[in-house]
Amino acid sequence: SYHQLGDFSYVRENFYEAEEYYKKAFSLDKQLAAETETVESRNNLSDIYNKLGNVERKRGNFNKAEEYYRKGLSLSEQLAEETGMFEFRYDMAYTYESLGDISRTRGKLDLSKEFYFKCINLREQLTEEHKTIEDYYDLAKSYYSLATLKKPFDKDLLEKALNIYSELEKKCPEEFLYSEQKEMIKSKLNQINKVENFKKWIMGLKKRKE
Numbered sequence: 499s500y501h502q503l504g505d506f507s508y509v510r511e512n513f514y515e516a517e518e519y520y521k522k523a524f525s526l527d528k529q530l531a532a533e534t535e536t537v538e539s540r541n542n543l544s545d546i547y548n549k550l551g552n553v554e555r556k557r558g559n560f561n562k563a564e565e566y567y568r569k570g571l572s573l574s575e576q577l578a579e580e581t582g583m584f585e586f587r588y589d590m591a592y593t594y595e596s597l598g599d600i601s602r603t604r605g606k607l608d609l610s611k612e613f614y615f616k617c618i619n620l621r622e623q624l625t626e627e628h629k630t631i632e633d634y635y636d637l638a639k640s641y642y643s644l645a646t647l648k649k650p651f652d653k654d655l656l657e658k659a660l661n662i663y664s665e666l667e668k669k670c671p672e673e674f675l676y677s678e679q680k681e682m683i684k685s686k687l688n689q690i691n692k693v694e695n696f697k698k699w700i701m702g703l704k705k706r707k708e
Contacts (some may be wrong), residue, residue, distance in 0.1 A: 544573035
């Protein structure tokens, strides 16, 4: 299908070809959605919007990428509200994360923070409901993204992410390796602790002088 051909081109980083296939798929799905108005056909449109957003993001066209992501998000929100199906909340969380990443790249940190918060809110709900390995991993990733958005880094969120990765390693040490993520977080926590200890040392000096 055009969907699969687009995915294949995207993986090969042939983004112009991927765009052509996704747009052909979109044209067919849009016609089908107009004729049938099924959940599946409308969800396919949302999926293609996100994929087109990914293509534009890879090409550095962030305005266009954001436009596609917002269109996909709008459809996912409608479907989630109409059907109550949790799958569409997963799609919403993914798109919020993508919008947060784009805003971060463009230096719009307050907007990025807003999107990351929305993503985390959904992922906390989904993790509590389903408790899958993927849920915990995605949640930890979101905590890390928000924690490192601005300096000074958020120590509480980094510790939350670290705790999740540590628990995942205990549950499936052979299938999933999170040592790289853990070391990255530990390094940032060590930086925070050094700064905190230095501030305490300065405060101690001031008190002794008084």
